[in-house]
Amino acid sequence: MSLESLTVARIRAQLLSRERSAVELAREALQAAEQGNQATNAFITISPERALEAAQRVDQRIARGEDPGPLAGVPVAVKDVIVTKGVRTTCGSRILKDYIPPYDATAVERLEAAGGVIIGKTNCDEFAMGSSNENSAYGPVRNPKALDRVPGGSSGGSAASVAQGTSVVSLGSDTGGSVRLPASFCGCVGITPTYGRVSRYGLVAFASSLDHIGPFGRNVRDAAALLQAIAGRDPRDATSAAAPVEDYAAAMNGDVRGLRVGLPREYMKGLPAETGALIYRAVDELTRLGCSIHEINLPHTEYAIACYYIIATAEASSNLARYDGVRYTTRAKDSGTLASMYRNTREEGFGAECKRRILLGTYVLSHGYYDAFYLKAQRARALIARDYAEAFREVDLIAGPVSPTPAFQLGEKTADPLEMYLADIYTVTGDLAGVPCMSVPCGETAEGLPVGLQIIAPHFQEGRMLRLAEAYERAVRR
Amino acid sequence: MSTSAPVLADPAVIAKYEPVIGLEVHVQIGTRTKIFCACPTGFGAPPNTNVCPVCLGMPGALPVLNRRAVEMAVQAALALECRINPYSRLARKNYFYPDLPKGYQISQYDQPLAGHGGIEILTGGSPKRIGITRAHLEDDAGKSIHDGFSDSDRYTYVDLNRSGTPLIEIVSEPDLRSSSEAYDYLTALKEILQFIGVSDCDMEKGNLRCDANVSVRLRGAPRFGTKAEVKNLNSFRFLKAALDYEIARQVAVLEGGGTVVQETRLYNPDTGETVSMRGKEHAHDYRYFPEPDLAPLRISPEWLEELRSAMPELPARRRRRFLADYGLREYDAGVLTQSRDLSDYFEQAAAAAGDPRLAANWIMGDLAGLLKHAGKEIADSPVSAAHLGELLSLIARGSVTSKLAKEILPRMFESGEGPHAIMEREGLETITDSGELERIVAQVIAANPKQVEQYRGGKASVLSFFMGQVMKATRGQADPAAVTGLLKEKL
Numbered sequence: 001m002s003l004e005s006l007t008v009a010r011i012r013a014q015l016l017s018r019e020r021s022a023v024e025l026a027r028e029a030l031q032a033a034e035q036g037n038q039a040t041n042a043f044i045t046i047s048p049e050r051a052l053e054a055a056q057r058v059d060q061r062i063a064r065g066e067d068p069g070p071l072a073g074v075p076v077a078v079k080d081v082i083v084t085k086g087v088r089t090t091c092g093s094r095i096l097k098d099y100i101p102p103y104d105a106t107a108v109e110r111l112e113a114a115g116g117v118i119i120g121k122t123n124c125d126e127f128a129m130g131s132s133n134e135n136s137a138y139g140p141v142r143n144p145k146a147l148d149r150v151p152g153g154s155s156g157g158s159a160a161s162v163a164q165g166t167s168v169v170s171l172g173s174d175t176g177g178s179v180r181l182p183a184s185f186c187g188c189v190g191i192t193p194t195y196g197r198v199s200r201y202g203l204v205a206f207a208s209s210l211d212h213i214g215p216f217g218r219n220v221r222d223a224a225a226l227l228q229a230i231a232g233r234d235p236r237d238a239t240s241a242a243a244p245v246e247d248y249a250a251a252m253n254g255d256v257r258g259l260r261v262g263l264p265r266e267y268m269k270g271l272p273a274e275t276g277a278l279i280y281r282a283v284d285e286l287t288r289l290g291c292s293i294h295e296i297n298l299p300h301t302e303y304a305i306a307c308y309y310i311i312a313t314a315e316a317s318s319n320l321a322r323y324d325g326v327r328y329t330t331r332a333k334d335s336g337t338l339a340s341m342y343r344n345t346r347e348e349g350f351g352a353e354c355k356r357r358i359l360l361g362t363y364v365l366s367h368g369y370y371d372a373f374y375l376k377a378q379r380a381r382a383l384i385a386r387d388y389a390e391a392f393r394e395v396d397l398i399a400g401p402v403s404p405t406p407a408f409q410l411g412e413k414t415a416d417p418l419e420m421y422l423a424d425i426y427t428v429t430g431d432l433a434g435v436p437c438m439s440v441p442c443g444e445t446a447e448g449l450p451v452g453l454q455i456i457a458p459h460f461q462e463g464r465m466l467r468l469a470e471a472y473e474r475a476v477r478r
Numbered sequence: 479m480s481t482s483a484p485v486l487a488d489p490a491v492i493a494k495y496e497p498v499i500g501l502e503v504h505v506q507i508g509t510r511t512k513i514f515c516a517c518p519t520g521f522g523a524p525p526n527t528n529v530c531p532v533c534l535g536m537p538g539a540l541p542v543l544n545r546r547a548v549e550m551a552v553q554a555a556l557a558l559e560c561r562i563n564p565y566s567r568l569a570r571k572n573y574f575y576p577d578l579p580k581g582y583q584i585s586q587y588d589q590p591l592a593g594h595g596g597i598e599i600l601t602g603g604s605p606k607r608i609g610i611t612r613a614h615l616e617d618d619a620g621k622s623i624h625d626g627f628s629d630s631d632r633y634t635y636v637d638l639n640r641s642g643t644p645l646i647e648i649v650s651e652p653d654l655r656s657s658s659e660a661y662d663y664l665t666a667l668k669e670i671l672q673f674i675g676v677s678d679c680d681m682e683k684g685n686l687r688c689d690a691n692v693s694v695r696l697r698g699a700p701r702f703g704t705k706a707e708v709k710n711l712n713s714f715r716f717l718k719a720a721l722d723y724e725i726a727r728q729v730a731v732l733e734g735g736g737t738v739v740q741e742t743r744l745y746n747p748d749t750g751e752t753v754s755m756r757g758k759e760h761a762h763d764y765r766y767f768p769e770p771d772l773a774p775l776r777i778s779p780e781w782l783e784e785l786r787s788a789m790p791e792l793p794a795r796r797r798r799r800f801l802a803d804y805g806l807r808e809y810d811a812g813v814l815t816q817s818r819d820l821s822d823y824f825e826q827a828a829a830a831a832g833d834p835r836l837a838a839n840w841i842m843g844d845l846a847g848l849l850k851h852a853g854k855e856i857a858d859s860p861v862s863a864a865h866l867g868e869l870l871s872l873i874a875r876g877s878v879t880s881k882l883a884k885e886i887l888p889r890m891f892e893s894g895e896g897p898h899a900i901m902e903r904e905g906l907e908t909i910t911d912s913g914e915l916e917r918i919v920a921q922v923i924a925a926n927p928k929q930v931e932q933y934r935g936g937k938a939s940v941l942s943f944f945m946g947q948v949m950k951a952t953r954g955q956a957d958p959a960a961v962t963g964l965l966k967e968k969l
Contacts, residue, residue: 083538204537209770321581365765
C-alpha cells in the first residue's frame with residue numbers, strides 16, 4: 001500500500017485500530033524515501049534511527065492506551081535548514097557537510113511530541129537561497145510530476161517528498177516564497193504562517209526578519225494538522241507571537257459563503273495566459289462557493305523584488321558570517337593564517353548563489369550605502385505592509401497566482417539570476433508584510449504541470465485562510 | 479614626520495599643549511546569567527563549559543534579552559544621570575574574529591539605551607562635571623588564548639565562557655584634560671557602579687575595560703586635534719601611563735612638524751608604549767543594522783519609575799545628606815560614603831547610638847583600626863552596626879566612659895557579642911549606684927587631706943587629682959560627670 005494514499009487522519013485510524021503499527025509504517029516510509037530518492041534526490045539525509053525511535057514511542061503510547069498525539073505515526077520530512085539533534089543538518093551547503101546539531105529546533109520538538117515520525121532531512125537550495133532547488137551542494141531535486149523540471153525552491157525536497165509520496169507531510173521554510181513556490185510547482189499544499197506564529201528557534205537563519213517555517217501536505221487538512229502541532233509562542237524566540245493559536249480543524253468546518261476575496265490587479269495583469277486561465281477558473285469556483293470577488297490594488301508590488309533582495313541579502317551577509325571555519329564549519333585545509341582560513345573556508349564552502357548574496361548584502365550595509373539601500377528598502381517594506389493593511393479593510397482574503405509560470409526545466413534559468421528572482425514576484429510581498437499565505441493546487445497546464453492558487457490572509461487569520469483553501473479543495477476534488 | 483624628532487616630548491614642551499581625552503568604558507553587568515541565554519556568568523569555570531547553542535553561535539539559535547540585564551543597565555544609566563530612551567534598538571556590529579562566535583556582536587548603535595548624562599568628579603581637590611555621551615547594552619565575546627599550549631606556536635585556543643556576558647558601554651564626552659582627570663573619572667565611575675550594585679568592576683577579571691580617545695592641541699586653540707584611539711587600558715596604572723605616553727608622543731609629533739594620524743593604537747604594558755594597530759584606511763566597517771532577532775527595547779514610564787525607586791541612594795547625594803542631616807564634617811561624610819556597605823553601616827550605627835558624630839568617630843577610628851588589623855571589610859565586621867550603636871548610646875547616656883568603651887569594643891570584635899553581654903560577664907558595669915559612688919568619693923576625700931586643703935584654698939585644678947583617684951578606685955567604671963558633681967558637693 002503506497003504512502004501516497006495516506007492522510008494524517010487515515011494513519012491515526014489505522015494505528016488506533018491496530019491495522020498496522022507506527023514502526024511498520026516508518027519502515028515503509030524509510031524504504032520509500034530511499035527508493036524515491038533515486039528519482040528525485042529529495043532527501044539529503046535519511047534518518048532511520050530517529051524515525052524508528054519516534055515510531056516506537058508512538059506504538060508504546062498506543063499499547064498503554066494513551067492518546068498517541070494528533071500526528072501519531074505520520075512520516076514527516078524536514079527541510080535540512082531546520083536543526084535536528086544528532087542528525088546531520090547541512091543546509092544544502094558544503095560548508096556544513098559534517099555538522100551534527102547539539103539541539104532540536106522547537107518545531108521539531110513539537111512535531112515529535114505530537115507523534116510525528118521524522119524520516120529524514122530534505123534537500124534544498126543552499127541556506128534556502130534559491131527558487132529552483134538547483135543551488136544545493138547535494139545536487140538538484142527533480143520535480144516528481146515531471147522529472148526534467150525543477151520542483152521550485154528553496155524547499156524543493158520537502159515539496160517533492162510529499163508530492164512523490166515518500167512522506168505524508170513535511171516542513172519547509174519560506175523567506176521569499178520558498179514554501180509556496182515548490183508547493184505550486186509540485187502540486188501540493190504549502191503554508192507560510194504569519195511571521196511569529198511558528199518559532200524560528202532552530203531554523204538556520206537566512207534572513208531573520210523574513211524567515212518562516214511552514215508545512216506541506218497533500219491536502220489542506222494534513223498541512224493544517226502539522227501547522228497546529230508547531231504553532232504557538234516559544235520563549236526561545238523573541239519574535240514569536242503570544243497570540244493564542246486557533247483550532248484550525250474547527251476553523252475549517254466553518255462557512256465560506258459571504259467571504260470577500262480580493263484579486264490584486266498588479267498580480268493579474270501581465271500574467272501568462274495559461275496560468276491566468278487556471279487562476280480565473282479557481283476564482284470562479286470561489287464565486288460558486290459563495291464568496292464575493294473584488295478587484296484590489298497592492299500598489300507597491302513593483303518595489304517588492306528590489307526591496308526583498310536588499311533586506312534579505314543584508315541579513316544573510318550577517319547571518320552567514322558564523323560559518324568561518326573556527327568551530328562546526330568544515331575548515332579549509334592548509335591555511336597558514338587566520339585570514340586565509342576564513343577566505344579558503346568560505347571560498348570552498350559556499351556555492352555561487354550564497355557568495356553572490358553575501359556580497360550584495362555586505363555592499364548594501366556598507367558605510368555610505370546603508371541609507372540609500374537598506375533604509376530605503378525598509379521604508380518600501382513598510383509601504384508594502386500598508387498595502388495589505390489597506391486591502392484587508394475591504395476584503396477578508398486575497399487570492400492570486402503563486403508564480404507566473406509552472407515548473408521550468410532544470411538549468412533553464414540558472415544562467416540568469418534576475419530572471420530566477422522574478423519567479424518570486426508574487427510571493428515575496430507576503431513575507432515582507434509578514435502575513436499568512438499559502439498555495440493550494442488549482443489545476444494543471446496542458447503539459448500536465450501543476451499550478452497553485454495563492455491565498456493570503458490578515459495577520460494571524462490562518463483559520464480563515466485554511467477554511468477557504470479547504471472548501472475550494474473539496475469543491476474541485478468532487 | 480621629521481625623522482630627527484624625539485619620540486616623546488619634554489614635560490616643559492608638553493605643558494604648552496592641552497590634552498583632550500574621552501573614555502569608552504566597558505563594564506560587566508553583574509547578572510547571574512548571560513545577556514541572551516541562561517548560561518551562568520561565573521568566572522573561573524573550565525574552558526567552554528558555561529556555554530549553550532545560543533552563546534556558541536550555533537546555526538539556528540536565537541537570542542532572548544535578559545530582563546535583569548536591562549534593568550541593571552537602566553539603573554547604571556540613571557546613576558550616571560543619563561536620559562533613558564523609552565525606545566531603543568539592539569543592533570548587529572559585524573566583524574570576523576575567532577572568539578566572536580556569531581560573526582557579529584549584538585550591541586546598540588544609533589538608538590542606544592541612554593545618553594546625555596554626566597558625573598561629577600573631584601580632581602585636584604575641585605569638582606568637575608564629565609559628560610556621558612551614551613550608555614548602551616551589548617554582549618561580550620569569548621577569549622582567545624594565544625599562549626600556554628604545546629602547539630601555541632601554530633594554534634590559538636578559544637574559550638567561549640565569556641561569550642554573551644552582559645556589558646554596558648559607557649562613552650564619555652571629550653571632557654577630560656589630563657591623565658589624572660581620566661584616572662579620577664574612571665575611579666568615580668567605578669565607585670558609582672559598585673555602589674549601586676550593577677558591577678563589581680573587577681579589572682583583574684576583565685569586568686571593567688577601558689579604551690581612550692586622545693588628542694592634543696596648543697593651549698587656547700579653538701579646535702580639537704586629530705585623535706588616536708588607544709586600546710587595552712585595563713588597569714588604573716596602565717590608563718595613566720598609556721595616556722601620558724600617548725600625550726607625549728603626539729606632542730613630539732606636532733613639535734617635530736608632523737601631523738597626528740587618525741588611527742587605533744594598542745598599549746603594551748610591558749614596554750609602556752602605544753603602537754599603531756590600524757590606520758583610518760583600515761578602520762573596520764562594522765555594517766551596523768538593527769538586530770532582527772530582537773524586538774525594539776521599550777522602557778515604559780512605569781518600569782523606569784520602578785527601577786528608579788528601587789535604586790540605592792547615590793554616593794554624592796548621600797554625602798550631601800550626611801552633611802545636612804547629621805552635621806558631619808566634610809571629610810567624614812566623604813569617607814563614610816565611599817562604599818555602600820560603609821555608609822549603610824554608619825547610618826544604622828548612628829541611629830542606634832543617637833549621636834551621628836560619635837558614630838562617625840568610632841567607625842573611622844577604633845572600628846576601622848580593628849578591621850584593618852584583622853584584614854576585614856566593613857561588610858564582614860564582627861561588630862554589627864546595632865551592637866556598635868548600643869555601645870555608643872551607653873557612652874552618650876553616660877553609662878559607660880569612653881575609656882571603658884575602648885576596652886569593650888575589642889572584646890565585642892573578638893566574640894561578636896553585644897556590649898551588655900561583655901560588661902556583665904566581665905563585671906565592667908559603670909557604677910551608677912549613687913550610694914556606692916558617694917561612699918568611694920568620701921573615702922578618697924578622707925584619704926587626701928592635704929589636697930582637700932589645697933582645693934579649698936582655691937586651687938581648682940586639684941579636682942582632676944580627685945577624679946583620677948576615684949576612677950582608680952572604681953577601675954574606670956564611674957561616670958565622670960557624676961563624680962565631678964559629687965566631688966564638688968563634698969569638697
